[in-house]
Amino acid sequence: LVLASTVDAARTSAAAGNTSAIEAGDELMFREKGAWDATAVGAGPDASSSDLVPQVYEGGFKLWECAIDAIDYLQARHQEQLYGARVMDLGCGHAIPAIYALRRGATFVCCQDYNEQVLCRVTLPNFFHNELEGALDGSRARFFYGDWGSFASSFAHDLGKFDFIISADTVYNPQNYDKVIQCIDTFLAENGVAIIAAKSYYFGVGGSVDGFLAALEHNERLTGTVAAIAEDKNSNIRKIVIVERISDT
Secondary structure, rough: EEOOOHHHHHHHOOOHHOOOOEEEEEEEEOOOOOOOOOHOOOOOHHHHHHHOOOOOOOOOOOOHHHHHHHHHHHHHHHHHHHHHHHHHHOOOOOOHHHHHHHHHHOEEEEEOOOOOOHHHHHHHHHHOOOHHHHHHHHOOOEOOOHHHHHHHHHHHHHHOOOEEEEEEOOOOHHHHHHHHHHHHHHHHEEEEEEOOOOOOOEOOOOOOOOOOOOHHHHOOOOOEEEEEEEOOOOOOOOEEEEEEEOOOO
């Protein structure tokens, strides 16, 4: 599950421009460079026209708009708190929230995605594009791939707790709700905040913000609320859900 021996490949990919990149300044800029073929992760010949193939390819090559919503929310509400924080980017894909956090003074980020190829061909090259190669020695960033269901149980002791857990467009499938909740419950610090950026409803796959919040109600240690709504009249309504620990007092 732990990504290893990919830094040289990431450096080569970044140098060739084979990735998307962001620049984190006072304003964020995003630019796509080329398209990705989902068949590269073994998703089969029909995958190139699909955003995901469940349990094979979970959409990490695409830059999802909710990741940008997550950064907007961080910038507006938590920018100062990122300094010195430990941040997990769960279902990271391009890892733009993690990169933003590092550029804003986070001491450590954990990037996790379902597919190793996504980490090698998108996530790590983005770190090079944003001059964060120094974080790749393991002191400020670590990278993991695999299913969320085993991630929490396998690395709870190794990784410890996080001040922020950021997860964008990960509740598209109702089968993922409990896995995402398990990761939050395992890794969120006592006073930490999980930021779940998601579409109100995912047509075709059945996930929704309301469904995720309903599943969260079964956890006695966590509570969730909708903190922000983005509606541009041209696309699906998007929401920011904040998940925190329930106080004992």
